[in-house]
C-alpha cells in the first residue's frame with residue numbers, strides 16, 4: 001500500500017527543510033513515495049549505490065510493483081535518477097554498511113516495509 005498523500009507531503013517538506021542530499025527508502029512498492037525525494041538536480045545510478053555521497057537509493061524485494069509504477073516515474077523524467085535495488089532489505093543494508101563511507105552518511109531514511117523487522121533496521 002502506498003503512503004498516504006498527507007504523510008507524503010510531510011516527508012517532502014522535511015526533505016526540503018533539511019536539504020537532504022543522500023537518502024534511502026526501504027519499501028518502494030509502485031514508487032509513489034520515491035518521487036517525492038528527488039530534487040531536480042538529484043542523480044543516481046546502480047553503480048553509484050555504495051560509493052557516492054549524493055545518492056537516492058530504493059530497496060524492495062518486489063520489482064513487479066516498481067515496474068507497474070515505472071511509466072509514472074518516466075513521465076516525471078526521473079527514471080535516470082533512481083537506483084532501484086531488488087533485494088531483501090537487511091542484506092542490502094548490510095552490504096551498504098560494508099563500505100565505511102556510507103556509515104552515518106545518509107541525511108534521510110524512509111523505512112516503509114515489513115513492520116516485524118523494524119527493530120533490525122536501526
Ligand SMILES: C[S@@+](CC[C@H](N)C(=O)[O-])C[C@H]1O[C@@H](n2cnc3c(N)ncnc32)[C@H](O)[C@@H]1O
Pocket residue numbers: 001002003004026027028029030031032033034059060061062065087088089090112113114
Ligand atoms: C507499504 S509498501 C511501500 C510503499 C511505498 N513506500 C509507497 O509509499 O509507495 C511495502 C513494500 O515493502 C516491500 N518489502 C516487504 N518486506 C521487504 C523486505 N524484507 N525487504 C525489502 N522489501 C520488502 C514490499 O515488497 C512492498 O513493496
